[in-house]
Amino acid sequence: MPDAWMLLAGAVLLLLLAWVAWTLVRLSRLEARVARAWTVLDTQLQRRAGLAEELARHYPGALGDQRAGALAAVAAAARAPADGDREVAENALGRELRDLPSDLSGVPVALQTDLAGTTTRVGLARRFYNDAVRDTRALRRQRLPRLLRLHARRPLPRYFDIDDRLEQVAGAGRAGHRSAVR
């Protein structure tokens, strides 16, 4: 019965090929999604740093000179992180922005709402980026893609972890366990 075996082997091979092609489509789609999400996150982070710089440069009176100096320094560091660790630099900027006095009299309302809106969008963009990274890693880690070395030469995308207090901007508990503590 060699014919039957050949047929079976052929069918299996065909199925495997189909699966590989399908998985490659998924992987490249995920790669594009990660890239898109990163573009958005990067844009929002740059924007946040820009607005913080503007605030520090033009309205030192509202912040106090010392705070304005600190804010300008962390904003500059976030734009061009010295040791290349962007997460640390962005965290420092985020912390400085959260510690701003709640009463920013003298600062135009437009700038304040812009800053608040950008902070929210940083939180959203980061979550969506990490979502895309998680989906990619889940597929890359599956047994068959690993065995067949699909996309194995490309770097595994990294999570971007900063403390953006998303539970505040996104309205509710960050994780299930957090809400249980309530």
Next chain:
Amino acid sequence: MRIGLVCPYQWDVPGGVQYHVRDLAETLRGMGHHVEILTPAVREESLPPDATFAGRTVPVPYNGSMASMQFGPVSAARVRRWLREGNFDVVHVHEPASPSVSLLVCMIAKGPIVATFHAATTRSKWLAAVGPMARPWLERISGRIAVSDFARRVQVEHLDGDAVIIPNGVHVEAFTHGPSLPGFARGRDGPTIGFLGRYDEPRKGLPVLLEAMRTVVRQHPGARLLIAGRGDAADLRELVGDDLRPHVTLLGELSEPDKAAFLRSVDVYCAPNLLGESFGVVLIEALAAGAPIVASDLDAFARVLEDGAAGVLVRRGDPGALGRALCALLADPDRRAELSEGGPRAAAAYDWAVLARRILAVYETVVPPDGTVVTAGEDDDFPAVPPARRQARTSPRRWAPR
């Protein structure tokens, strides 16, 4: 912004997701955006002019409830046409993890997709079965929203994803101002306690409330219980019993405006639910209508009532505690006035105008800066047949008999 909303359930059947899509569309349109809806329906004529008919769904009994399914070449062709003609900046699908028109959109659309997950506990077994299979297409969603912490947990556990939480909304204004039900004006026509919901479902807790009513009428002989909602009236009569009968009025199922009037009329609104309720929309509506609330201490209720600041929380399933809380509130007009006044303020965070802005922020986050629009992918991306055998062929042929 050009926004395409996709509702997976039949438009002319009442349901939470349908209302959500309808209200969101209305609010976004009010903010100056272009919104179109794609939805199945029982009757095509029942759709509003800006909605596109996506066919009918097939009810499939599953795990004690009905799941509606919709799949196939005709639906796919409708989806494809809608996407190509819509030129949307973003497509927002609802409940995409079941085999519905929402999942079809995920399969066919190319471009930014936002998805909202509504299901909390009840449908999670269904999700557990279907979710992993739908995964390759759910991967295309750029931004995920869950309407509650529970919905998010379902998402995390069954689909291995994460989601931003944006709750269900309410048109606060529509509940705050308006007439009351004739003969039941708040504060004038004798103390009334309101109950709304399917009264023959034990988990809604009506038996507990009736037990508590026996305590209430002993102290407030004029007190009446108004019951609104669907159910079997004969069973209810038996449940109420002779002693309570003069104190109970059955209003039956109410229309939306009547529901608002009902909530504006009652002196106390009571939600004695025993379990479930991933999200207490009706409590928010009651808050907006200025009804003082006594509710059981479910997580979702406690969150809406700000841990007891915006309403009274009692232990679930305890008629004694419920009776005492109702009596105390009926005997304290100052506290009632205070709750009544604070209600719309507490509900304001759930107003559609506020939530639509948060949803817009999500849209803006997933839309790429270069402003490409959503289109329909080529036929090859369509299901099950892997693209390895991609050839120039049109989609209907895929289902044609070989």
